[in-house]
Amino acid sequence: MIDGNTRLCGLIGRPVEHTLSPAIHNKLAADLGQNLVYVPLLTDSDIGTAVSGAYALNILGLNVTVPYKNDVIPYLKDIDPLAAKIGAVNTLVRIDGGYKGYNTDILGLKRALDCENISLSGKTIVIIGAGGAARAVSYLCASEGASRIYILNRTSDKALELKKDVCAVFPDIHVTAGALSTAGEIPEDDIIALQCTSVGLFPHVNESPVSGSIFFRKICFAFDLIYRPDETMFLGEVRRAGGRTSNGLKMLLYQGIASYELWNDVSVDEAEASKIYTILRELVRGQ
Numbered sequence: 001m002i003d004g005n006t007r008l009c010g011l012i013g014r015p016v017e018h019t020l021s022p023a024i025h026n027k028l029a030a031d032l033g034q035n036l037v038y039v040p041l042l043t044d045s046d047i048g049t050a051v052s053g054a055y056a057l058n059i060l061g062l063n064v065t066v067p068y069k070n071d072v073i074p075y076l077k078d079i080d081p082l083a084a085k086i087g088a089v090n091t092l093v094r095i096d097g098g099y100k101g102y103n104t105d106i107l108g109l110k111r112a113l114d115c116e117n118i119s120l121s122g123k124t125i126v127i128i129g130a131g132g133a134a135r136a137v138s139y140l141c142a143s144e145g146a147s148r149i150y151i152l153n154r155t156s157d158k159a160l161e162l163k164k165d166v167c168a169v170f171p172d173i174h175v176t177a178g179a180l181s182t183a184g185e186i187p188e189d190d191i192i193a194l195q196c197t198s199v200g201l202f203p204h205v206n207e208s209p210v211s212g213s214i215f216f217r218k219i220c221f222a223f224d225l226i227y228r229p230d231e232t233m234f235l236g237e238v239r240r241a242g243g244r245t246s247n248g249l250k251m252l253l254y255q256g257i258a259s260y261e262l263w264n265d266v267s268v269d270e271a272e273a274s275k276i277y278t279i280l281r282e283l284v285r286g287q
């Protein structure tokens with residue numbers, strides 16, 4: 001029931017029409033008995049104007065999506081240190097005088113990996129991709145203390161650029177950058193692979209960023225940030241070679257939960273998370 005005390009949260013970006021975030025936040029608000037609504041806010045104007053307007057309108061919190069995850073940073077009152085290192089925020093939390101920026105995509109990935117009993121500390125990790133998503137994932141791997149990180153990308157120069165940025169912040173982490181075609185040459189076994197490109201996303205379900213059985217046999221666990229289809233061709237290859245797999249839906253779930261927790265200073269338990277996960281699975285399958 002919306003009344004005079006209802007608080008507003010929303011998603012700023014362009015486009016916002018296909019977002020699943022309203023399903024997460026409005027269900028959380030209903031289940032936790034909080035007087036809050038979450039709506040998509042298509043943002044066509046200058047991002048600085050949108051942020052100051054949101055503050056003036058007493059908006060409690062915002063998610064930020066493409067194309068503003070980097071561009072919003074100069075308009076923040078404060079920023080979480082890991083989000084600042086990554087250079088991308090997806091969550092704005094209202095504080096005195098403005099908003100504080102966080103990157104809950106990365107908190108979401110961390111919690112999704114925790115759910116699978118996967119720790120990145122001391123592990124060999126292969127990151128596939130060198131775009132915005134791979135950048136955030138690389139910083140998480142480095143901050144969690146991976147023993148070696150391989151960044152493999154179609155355009156190897158971009159992998160090299162990302163390697164330089166990660167090493168500038170985490171000088172003690174061993175990072176190797178290369179082309180996707182070098183995946184089979186990685187010497188280590190028991191690799192954790194994090195697939196951060198858009199290759200294999202519906203409707204291109206018969207595409208994989210990497211081919212070759214040697215690489216797939218070395219993977220003990222693979223996470224694909226894609227959640228539509230349920231199993232990308234990449235994850236299928238890992239599973240058939242004997243590795244464990246997870247798609248990106250839990251990352252979506254937990255990034256939303258982390259944002260909600262920051263806005264409302266609450267903690268969402270696993271029973272509630274599992275209810276929201278069921279809803280998200282149905283929505284993705286119906287899309």
Ligand code: ATR
Nearest residue numbers: 129130131132133134153154155158197198199209
């Ligand atoms: P995001 O923010 O989702 O990471 P992005 O910054 O545009 O999006 O990055 C897209 C990533 O997918 C890049 O690593 C890109 O590789 P390039 O740097 O070589 O462009 C990768 N990618 C996209 N299409 C690809 C394809 N067909 N094969 C291999 N990699 C692809």
